[in-house]
Amino acid sequence: MEQALVIETQRRHATVKLSDGRRLKCVTKGRQLQAACGDLVQITLTNEHEGVIEKLGERTSLFYRSDEFKEKLVAANVSQVACIVAPLPAYSDELLNRWLVCARASGVKAIIGLNKIDLVEAAATANALALYREMGFDVIPFSAKFNFQPMRERLLGEKTVLIGQSGMGKSKLLNALVGEEAQHTQEISQALDSGKHTTTFTRLFEIAPEPTSVPDGNSWVIDSPGMQVFGLAHFSRTEIERAFPDFAPLLGKCRFRDCKHLHEPNCALLDAVSSGKASADRLSYLRKFCAETEAIPHYSKN
Numbered sequence: 484m485e486q487a488l489v490i491e492t493q494r495r496h497a498t499v500k501l502s503d504g505r506r507l508k509c510v511t512k513g514r515q516l517q518a519a520c521g522d523l524v525q526i527t528l529t530n531e532h533e534g535v536i537e538k539l540g541e542r543t544s545l546f547y548r549s550d551e552f553k554e555k556l557v558a559a560n561v562s563q564v565a566c567i568v569a570p571l572p573a574y575s576d577e578l579l580n581r582w583l584v585c586a587r588a589s590g591v592k593a594i595i596g597l598n599k600i601d602l603v604e605a606a607a608t609a610n611a612l613a614l615y616r617e618m619g620f621d622v623i624p625f626s627a628k629f630n631f632q633p634m635r636e637r638l639l640g641e642k643t644v645l646i647g648q649s650g651m652g653k654s655k656l657l658n659a660l661v662g663e664e665a666q667h668t669q670e671i672s673q674a675l676d677s678g679k680h681t682t683t684f685t686r687l688f689e690i691a692p693e694p695t696s697v698p699d700g701n702s703w704v705i706d707s708p709g710m711q712v713f714g715l716a717h718f719s720r721t722e723i724e725r726a727f728p729d730f731a732p733l734l735g736k737c738r739f740r741d742c743k744h745l746h747e748p749n750c751a752l753l754d755a756v757s758s759g760k761a762s763a764d765r766l767s768y769l770r771k772f773c774a775e776t777e778a779i780p781h782y783s784k785n
């Protein structure tokens with residue numbers, strides 16, 4: 484068996500890279516085994532170009548979404564999640580919150596990349612994101628088209644998954660970072676204010692420490708298809724609540740131990756919102772995500 488890095492996934496198929504640089508198309512052995520981009524796996528070769536993933540290596544992290552029916556792996560072994568938003572097409576604040584919660588609850592750092600700052604509409608988006616900066620999230624304004632350096636700096640030395648809705652410019656950023664090799668982007672119709680789904684598989688790209696050097700294995704970036712849904716069913720209420728840095732210090736300070744922060748008297752979270760110390764939108768996301776996860780009996784939760 485040989486060790487390899489998973490660099491592309493689409494359904495049950497994966498492409499892996501061997502230590503000598505060779506790439507193999509692989510299938511996974513058995514239904515139970517689910518490989519994600521970034522996974523280190525043990526493979527056996529079936530022929531020169533194909534192999535079977537026999538075993539997954541231990542993961543330092545796993546970023547995935549889940550609902551009542553299925554789990555969808557996005558990336559393994561990442562050190563950070565970069566949520567990519569843009570003024571056009573308009574991004575969803577709720578989805579951004581789902582990714583931030585998922586990253587934190589998975590023990591992975593989250594950063595927010597604000598793309599397309601060349602557009603005039605970006606000023607309003609930057610204002611809307613000030614809230615997240617106050618909470619301690621790193622917000623990085625950039626333009627994949629005209630100046631991607633601010634993002635490049637945050638990606639060096641890190642293993643990153645880019646996550647975002649369709650049309651936010653994830654692939655454009657990768658094109659800028661790795662050039663020719665990257666997947667193509669297509670022009671979308673801005674008039675319709677809707678993103679055209681371009682990327683259909685998840686892919687890992689290594690980036691070099693200098694624009695002229697070769698990758699050293701320390702930095703890679705995973706591009707994922709745009710997502711419109713992102714379930715957090717694999718987390719418990721407690722895990723979700725703790726993943727809100729603005730509310731986490733208040734947990735346990737409500738009058739009722741099992742407070743759901745809806746309309747209970749002396750709720751510390753509600754009080755923080757009504758006194759203007761915390762955001763009402765953030766509290767509504769917390770309630771929604773917790774209610775969702777509690778409605779699903781499938782997962783064992785603490």
Ligand SMILES: Nc1nc2c(ncn2[C@@H]2O[C@H](COP(=O)(O)OP(=O)(O)OP(=O)(O)O)[C@@H](O)[C@H]2O)c(=O)[nH]1
Nearest residue numbers: 626627628649650651652653654655671681682709
């Ligand atoms: N003005 C401007 N347009 C950009 C910028 N970055 C990306 N775009 C455009 O936004 C559109 C979508 O870019 P993509 O990179 O395909 O978006 P994506 O996030 O990969 O989308 P999916 O693959 O569908 O998830 C393309 O038309 C890009 O040219 C930018 O910095 N400024």
Ligand SMILES: [Mg+2]
Nearest residue numbers: 653654681682
């Ligand atoms: Mg894309």
Ligand SMILES: [Zn+2]
Nearest residue numbers: 737742744750
């Ligand atoms: Zn409460």
